Amino acid sequence: MKMHQSDLLNTFPNPKKERDYMIEIEIPEFTCLCPATGQPDFALIMLIYFPNKLCVELKSLKQYIASFREVGCYHEDVSNKILDDLITLLDPKLIQINAKFNVRGGTYPTIRCIYENPDLKIDDMPKYLNENSK
Numbered sequence: 068m069k070m071h072q073s074d075l076l077n078t079f080p081n082p083k084k085e086r087d088y089m090i091e092i093e094i095p096e097f098t099c100l101c102p103a104t105g106q107p108d109f110a111l112i113m114l115i116y117f118p119n120k121l122c123v124e125l126k127s128l129k130q131y132i133a134s135f136r137e138v139g140c141y142h143e144d145v146s147n148k149i150l151d152d153l154i155t156l157l158d159p160k161l162i163q164i165n166a167k168f169n170v171r172g173g174t175y176p177t178i179r180c181i182y183e184n185p186d187l188k189i190d191d192m193p194k195y196l197n198e199n200s201k
Contacts, residue, residue: 072134073152077127081118087160087189090122091115094132097166102139109169110142112149116162117189123157142168146178160187 094112101108112132114123131152135145146166153162163181 071138075131076156077124078121099135100139111167113165117160119158119160121157142178146180150180160184
């Protein structure tokens with residue numbers, strides 16, 4: 068099995084650093100492989116973040132997500148790996164990944180991973196996430 072490629076990710080400068088705002092990116096075609104069976108797993112991934120100095124470039128995010136297509140990984144691991152790669156890349160004020168996987172064994176697992184930068188606080192942060200999380 069292949070490895071994903073975090074070096075595919077690119078950024079651009081946040082055009083409104085002086086303002087707190089939320090970016091939501093829906094990724095409906097995430098695919099990876101079950102490490103136990105080798106069968107494909109499919110998920111809808113919601114990326115929600117408050118940018119700091121950088122934003123993720125969307126074409127590079129698409130290529131990065133596609134790099135998981137032939138990677139064997141558990142849902143919990145891949146969700147946290149995506150979060151970790153984006154934290155390293157962006158150093159965001161806050162970031163959350165909601166990975167809603169398609170049915171497997173009669174269950175619909177959803178993995179939610181969140182990171183809040185301890186040095187960069189946002190007022191009413193839980194309000195944003197509770198009102199807007201899918």
